[in-house]
Amino acid sequence: MSTIKEHPNPENPEELSGLKITEPKEWAAGIPAVWAAFKDVLEEENPMRGMRALLHMNQKKGFDCSSCAWPDPDDDRSPIAEYCENGAKALAWEATTKKLTPEFFTSNSVYDLAKLNDFEIGKKGRIAQPVFLAKGATHYQPISWGDAFKRIAEHLNSLESPNEAAFYTSGRTSNEASFVYQLFVREFGTNNMPDCSNMCHESTSVALAEVIGIGKGTVTLNDFYDTDVIVIMGQNPGTNHPRMLTALEKAKQNGSKIIAINPLHEAGLTAFKNPQTTKGLLGISTQLADVYLQVKINGDMALLKALEVLLYQHEQENPGTVFDHEFIQSSTGGYLDFIHNLQKYDAATMAAEAGVPLEQMQQAADLLKHTNKIIICWAMGITQHTNGVDTIKEIVNLALLKGSIGKPGAGLCPVRGHSNVQGNRTMLIWDNPKPESLDKLKEVFDFEPPREKGYDVVEAIKAMHEGKLKVFFSMGGNFLQATPDTTYTAEAMSNLKLTVHVSTKLNRAHLVSGDESIILPTFARSDKDMTNGIAQIVSCENSMGVVQQSVGNLEPVSDQYLSEPEIVCRMAKATLANRSVINWDRYASNYDFIRDDIEKVIPGFKDYNKRIREPGGFYLPNIVRDGKFKTSKYGDKAEFSVTGLPSHHIADDEYYMTTIRSHDQFNTTIYGLDDRYRGIHQERRVIFMNAKDIAKAGFKAGDKVDIYCYYKGKERIARLFVIVPYNIPERNTATYYPETNVLVPIDSVADKSNTPTSKLVYVKIKPHQ
Structure with a gap:
């Protein structure tokens, strides 16, 4: 192979595609959503194959959609369309019959592929076999699975320290794959496990763990049907979590009010035409937002304080009618400090800081003041700010004032972005694991896991840049395009000795690599995973703590695929060999054995193999959902937080x-x-x-x-x-x-x-x- 003369482009090409602009929509979904969903399926695969998969997706004995983590209904599910437009697009994208054979890689250099935009790269098809990019080579070439694992093992075993390797995880990875992955990484000797949660809801995990005792949401889907007010902050459900619209519509039908808080005017917060109803097909929409607060970017903290000040004023005027003092007294700490700080703020000033008219703030406060059945939802528009943790603590403050937590129809709802990002963390994919989790691993597996904190995503990128990391292994995802500072990250990845990506399709992260690069193709969620003649089950955890099975029903387009659990097991066996205390062959032979050991290590998974086979799966324990809390400052009470306002100063231009x-x-x-x-x-x-x-x-x-x-x-x-x-x-x-x-x-x-x-x-x- 010849030497690459120029570095592949780490960014999308600076080219325009022919912009056309129409009036923004005032409603989401409707018949256009139905057409868009089926169009992608028809373009990418055999129509019968596509329909067979769609009818199986998100069913109780089907496979989990690979996109967002919005929960499936506990009760009856639509027999024909338990998915949204974007779910259908995700299925079409992964279940395509197009595939990248050795001839494709022979004909397309890395440099030429990098000239394409991300849309064009992703449309090429499924990777059909393992491929390898040698040092200085211009093209990927086929490599056997055995040789791929041997090369990975050689790189890992040649490191001066296990901490010179990092192991990334995307939210697509199943519970079973995540568990064996972290088990291998820790037996190898490092906690360098950056994951996609570091870039999305890490602020949520940190804030909630500190002030209520669990880093997850506290509501179920059924709570949405029995609430009075839903507050949606920093989230655009029509695009990012379209199945949420059905829950919002049902809530509205049951009498709920919705307060939408977002800088952009979004159709998915305004109205919904449900394509699964006669009303929706006739073009009749359900109005969603009763109050739309168009906040400035990162004006959410000021907005929350304005609401709290207005509610406090109402409480002062009518004592005992607005705040839940019984709950505050019995279940929280720090209330007086919080109120003392709140008294420093003025509602009008805070409303102006948020960019929202005071009269609109009052309308929102009026919806909140006489009910405690309130659900507050949020996503990346809240978490990805320097003050993200404090803003989430302020959300909790509002819920605590109203006693809107740990009871039916009320609570906190961080809406997770990827289908099993929450499950990854439950399975101990974490750069900073709790000591008790490591103690349990030691007890069950009889090896000493590393105790020092590992690298998160940002720390890993910096370590690559500084030459502290030599090997980067990515379990799914598109690391280069998901991370910040693209040029800096590309330079960092180019410093590595080896990059390895477990993937279904080609992406830009495969094209900006270290000295050597390997791509290992794996099953999509919709693919059948047959091992020893048995259709294997994997499982995922959704945004609301439900763990359920996922079983693909499509014939894979290549016979060269391995599952993520088997890839991890074979890599572990090749790397650790006789020094491992774990029977990796046993895990790879049947994932029931993995679940047996998950049950021994992680609380809440008793009778895992039995319960995962029950229709709809099972809920994990949630102390707050049971009305209990655990904080370091107040023990069995939730914590009110004292926060400040973020300071923003920009030049005139x-x-x-x-x-x-x-x-x-x-x-x-x-x-x-x-x-x-x-x-x-x-x-x-x-x-x-x-x-x-x-x-x-x-x-x-x-x-x-x-x-x-x-x-x-x-x-x-x-x-x-x-x-x-x-x-x-x-x-x-x-x-x-x-x-x-x-x-x-x-x-x-x-x-x-x-x-x-x-x-x-x-x-x-x-x-x-």
């Missing part, structure tokens, strides 16, 4: 930028180039701006611009974007990721959680050069 998904996208996976609800078609390189800002800066709609970030004096540039006027607050802008991840500084992270601050970047906008 600067703007706040937040990164968002398009409707044709799930995380870094691009299904198409349209964003139907926002009126964007055939383009992703756009920047949404307030019309007044466009005029004031001397721009006009359709102008081509470059976007600059000057964080701590370092210039970062995202080139060639088109200005689109949009309903967004002044001095606020929005762009799609991963195209603008290059602007997110590696050093700008959330306090305590170390989550990249992708939802607030200070930028300047200049004419395209």
Whole structure:
């Protein structure tokens, strides 16, 4: 093989695809969603194959959708469509019959593949066999499974320390694969286990663990049907969690009110045409948001304080009618300190800081003041800020004031982004494990797991950059495009000796590698996994703590695939050989054996193999759901927090930028180039701006611009974007990721959680050069 003359492009090419703009939608779903769902399935696979999979997806004995972690109904499920538009797109993307054979890799160099955009790369098809990129080579070439594991083992065993390797996990990975993965990594000798939670809900995990005692949500899906008010913050369910719309519609039918809080006007927060109902098919929509608070980017803390001040004023006027003093007295600590701090704030000032008219704030407070059946939901718009942890603590403060936690129809609902990201953490995928978890591993497996904290995502990238990491193993995901500071991350990955990716399809992270790179193809969720003539079961945990089985029903398009559990077991066996105390062959032969040992290590999994086979699965224990708390400061009581306001100062020519998904996208996976609800078609390189800002800066709609970030004096540039006027607050802008991840500084992270601050970047906008 010849030497690569130029480095592959770590970013999407600076090319425009032919932008067309229509009026943004005022409602989500409807017949267009049905058509969009089936169109992708028909384009990617045999129609009968596609329909067979769709009818099986999210059913009680079917396979779990590989996209979001919104829960399935506990009771009856639709026999024909227990999925959303984006779920169907995710299925079409992974269950395609297109495949990448050795001939494909012979014909396409790494450098040429990197010239494609992410949409084009992903559309090429399923990787059909293991492939290897040798040092200095221009093309991937086939490699046997045995040789792949041998090469990985040689690299790992040649390290001076196990801490020179890092093992990443995406949220697609099953419980069984996650458990054996962390078991191997810890027996190998490191806690370097960065995972996708580090980039999304880590702020949630940190905040909730500190103030209520569990880093997860506290509600079930049925609570949505028995609540009075649902607050949705920093989340766009119509695009990111479309199945949530059905739950919101049912809540509205039962009399619930919805308060939507978001910087952009989003169709999925406004109205819903349910395509599974006659009403929806006739074009009749259910209005969702009763109050829409269009907050400034990261104005959520000020908004919460404004609401709390208004509720406090109502409580002062009518003592005992607004705050749940019985709950506060019996179940919380720190109330007086919280109130003393709250008295420093003025509702009008806080409303102005949030960018929301005071009268609208009062409307929201009026919905909240006489009920404690309140559910508060949030996602990345809250977590990916420097003050993400504190904002979530303030959300908890509001719930504690109202006694809206640990009872039916009330509680906290962090909406997880990827289908098993919560299950990964439950299975001990964590760079900073609890001592009691490590003690249990030692007790059950009789080896001493490492105790020191490992690298999270940001720390791992920095360690690569500094030459402290030599091997990077990625269990799923598109690490390069999911992470911040794309150019910096690409430079970091190029410093590695070996990168390994377990994947179903090609992505950009495979094209920017270390000296050597290996891609190991694995089953998709929809694929049958047959071992020893038995259809294997895996399991996932959804946003609300339900663990249920997942069994694919499609014939794999290649006979070269191995499952994620088998890949881990064979890698562990090749690497650790006789020094391992674990029977890896046993685990690979039947995943029931993995579940038997999960049951011994992780609380809540008693009779795992029996309960996972019950229709609908089972709920994991949740102390807060049972009305109990566990905090270091107040023991069996929840903790009120004293927080401050974030401080933002931008120059006259600067703007706040937040990164968002398009409707044709799930995380870094691009299904198409349209964003139907926002009126964007055939383009992703756009920047949404307030019309007044466009005029004031001397721009006009359709102008081509470059976007600059000057964080701590370092210039970062995202080139060639088109200005689109949009309903967004002044001095606020929005762009799609991963195209603008290059602007997110590696050093700008959330306090305590170390989550990249992708939802607030200070930028300047200049004419395209």
